[in-house]
Amino acid sequence: MTAAPRIAIAGNPNSGKTTIFNALTGLRHRVANYPGVTVEKREGTLAGANGSITLVDLPGAYGLSARSPDEEVARDVLLGRIAGTRRPDGVIIVVDASNLERNLYLASQILEFGIPTIIACNMMDVAEQRGLRIDCAALAVALGVPVLPLAAARGIGVEALRRAMDSICEYIPPPRAWCLSRPFEQAIERAAAAMAASGATLPRATRGGALLWLCDYLSGERAARASAERYLAKVSPEPANELRAAAAGLSHTHEDPTAAAIETRYAWISQIARQAVTRAKPAGEQATPSATLSDRVDHLLTHRFFGYVVFLGVMLLMFVAIFSLAEPLMTMIESAQSSLAGRVADLLPEGSLRSLLADGIIAGVGAVVIFFPQIGILFLCLAILEDSGYMARAAFLMDRLMSRVGLHGRSFIPLLCSYACAVPGIMATRTIENRRDRLTTILAIPFVTCSARLPVYLTVIGAVLPGGIWLKGLMLFGLYVGGTASALLAALILKRTWLAGPQPAFIMELPAYHLPQPWPILRTAWDRSKVFLSHAGTVIFCASVIIWSLSYFPRLPESEVPNVRTAAETNTAGSPAAQAEDSSEEDDAVENHAAAAQLRNSFLGRLGQAIEPLIEPLGFDWRIGTGLLSSFLAREVFVSTMGITLAVGDADSGTHALREKLASATWPDGRRVLTPLVGCGLMVFYVLACQCVSTLAVVRKETGSWRWPLVMLGYMTALAYVAALLVFQIGSRLGIGA
C-alpha cells in the first residue's frame, strides 16, 4: 500500500494561501518547524475520493531563489530536498487574481518542476471590484494546467478545488514555453543533464532545477550562491564539475544571467496577462489607478499626523492588551498552581518528594504556563495586524526611525512587545525577513525593561533610596530610559561591528487592507502558542526543576536547623502574655529562620557564597549573590529569594518587612550591605544583565542553536558586571550614597 498522497500549497505572501489551506483541512492539521530554521511547517489532512490526502502549506514566496529562508524552504520541499519530508505528489499554486503578473512569476517557476499542478486563481472578487476580468480558461491554455477561480475568503470555489484535487496526477505541466538566448539554453541543457545523471533531482524537474541553480550560482548574491554550493556538495564530484563548467560557460556570454532570466520570464508573463486579463474600465495601462477603498484607508493611516495618532493608539491598545488582559488569566494560573501545590502538600508527608512535586514540578509547569496568556494575546494581536495589512504600514511609518540604529521598520513592534516580556518580543521578530536584522533585534531585546524587572526595581528603590515619591519615580523612569537606550545602543553597535554587512534592503509589499477573519486568526495564534509551549516550555521547565534542586539540596541535619527555643528566646523579650499572643508570629519567625539557614546551606546558597569574592567589588554580599543566581528563573524571583535569605518568609515587592530587612542587612563587620549606592549598582546590573532562563530558551528555539543564547548571556552579564562595578567603585571613591 502506498502512503497518502502529499499535495503542497504554494503561493506569494498575501495570496490567501493559508485561507485555502484552512478551508480544505478544517481542524485536522499540525504545526512544527522545518529542521534548523524557524520556518513554520504546516501539514493537514483532508478526505479525497481515493482516501486521505496530506496537504502541506509552504511558506509564502515571491520566487524560488534562496533569497530568504522561506523561499529556500519552499523550493527544497517542492524538489524533495528536505530530509525526512517526501517530495509532494502534486502542488496547488495559489495566485492572487488582483495581482496576477507578479504571482505568475512564482507560478511559472514551479510549473517548470514538472510536478502535477492545479492553479487556484484566488481573490477573483477583489479583482472584479478593481475592474479586472480574469479569463481562467485562457490562462489554463497558456499555462497548460487547470486554472480554477476562487474567492476563498467567502468560501467560493473551494469545493471545486477539493474535487479537482482527486485527479491532480493528470495535470502534468508542459515544459517551459519561452526561450532564453542560445548559449543560455545550452548551459541549461548541460546543467540539466548533469543533474539528471546525479539522480538527486527528479528527471522532469531537471531543466527547471538547472535554470534555478545557474541563476543562484551566478547571481553574485551570498545567500543564493551559498545555497547553490550546498547543492554541489550533495551531488557526486563528476556532475558537480559538469555543473560548474556549465555555469562558467554561461558567465562568459552573460554578464548577469539571473537578471536576463527574470526579464525574459516577465516578458512572457506580461504577454499571457494581456490575453487573459481585461479591464472593465477603459483606463488603459495606468501606474496609479483610481483610488480604491484601500487607498483611501491608506491615505489616512500613513498621514503625517493622523497616521501616527492611529499608530500610537494601536500600539497602546496592544500593549495594554498584553499587560492587562493577560493579568487576570495569569493570576488564575498562579492561584491554580498554588492550590494544586497546597493539595500535594496536604496529601504527602513533609519531605523531598513533596517539595519536588510542589516547588519543583508544579512550579516548573506553572513557570511555563504563566506565559501562555501573554503569548496567546500577543500572537492574536500580531495575527490581526498581519492579516489586516496594517503591520506593513506600521513598518512603513517606523522604518526611518529604526534605520537610524541600523534596524528595519519591522523591528519596532517586537521591541515594543518586550516591555511586557522579552519572550513574546523575541517571538514577534519572526516577521523580520532578513536574518541579520532579526538576530540584531533578538540580541537587543533583553535590554528592554520587561515587566519582571519591575518588582526588583520597586523593592530596591523602596528599600534604599532616600527622598520622596518624585525622586523614586524619577529613578524608576531613569531605569526604563536606561533599558531602552542600552537596547538601541546594542543594536547600533552590533550592526556596526559583529553583524555588520551590506545595508539590508527594505523591500516590502504593502498588501491591500482587508478585514481580518476571526477564525483563521484565532487558529494562527493558537498554533504558534502551542509551538512555544512545546519547545521553549521544555527548557523553562527543566531549568525550574534544576534551580529547585539547587536550592533544596543538601538538607541540613535536624540538629543544625535553628530550633524553636533558641529562636523564640532571641525573638521575644516581652511578658508571658505577650509571648502567648505572639506565638503564631513566633512560629513564623522560627520557620523563616529555618528556611534561611536551609537556603544558606543549599547548593544555591553555597554557590552564592562561592561567588561572593567575585561580586564583592560590586558591593554585593552572598545573599544578593544567591538572589541573583535564583533570579535566572525569572527576575522577580530575586524578591522572594531575598525574602528567604533575610528570613522574612513569603515576600513580594510590597512587603515592608522585606524592605526594612534589605535596608538593614549588614556585612559581618557591621557595615550596611545595601547602601543607596549598592542599590543603584544592583539596579544597573538588572538593567543590563540577561537574568532570564525563558529568554535564553526562546532565543535557542528561534535561532536554532545554543550559540546565540550563550553569546547573549555572556556579553550581557559582562556588561552588567562592569557597569555595576563602575557604579560602586567610582561612587564609593567619591563618597556618594555610602
Add this chain to the structure above:
Amino acid sequence: MKRTTRPLADLAPGQSGRIALVGGPPEIRHRLLELGLTCGTLIGLIRVAPLGDPVELSVRGYRLSIRKSEASSVVVEAD
C-alpha cells in the same frame, strides 16, 4: 519629444515613469526584478513616508515600499 531619465527616488508623489534600468547590488537588483520592476514597466510613486523615507510605489497593480536609497538605483524615463 525627448524623454528624460532620472532616479526613481526623484519622482514626486503622483508622478510615474517607465523603468529604464535597475542597478544596485545584486541582492537588491534581483529582488526588485523578481517583484516585477523589469525594464519598460510602468511605475508610479504614490507617497513618501511621513518621516521622509521609505517611499510607496505602484507597480504591476500592487503596492511596494522601498527605501529611497534603493529607489535611487532604479532609473526611470519620466512621462
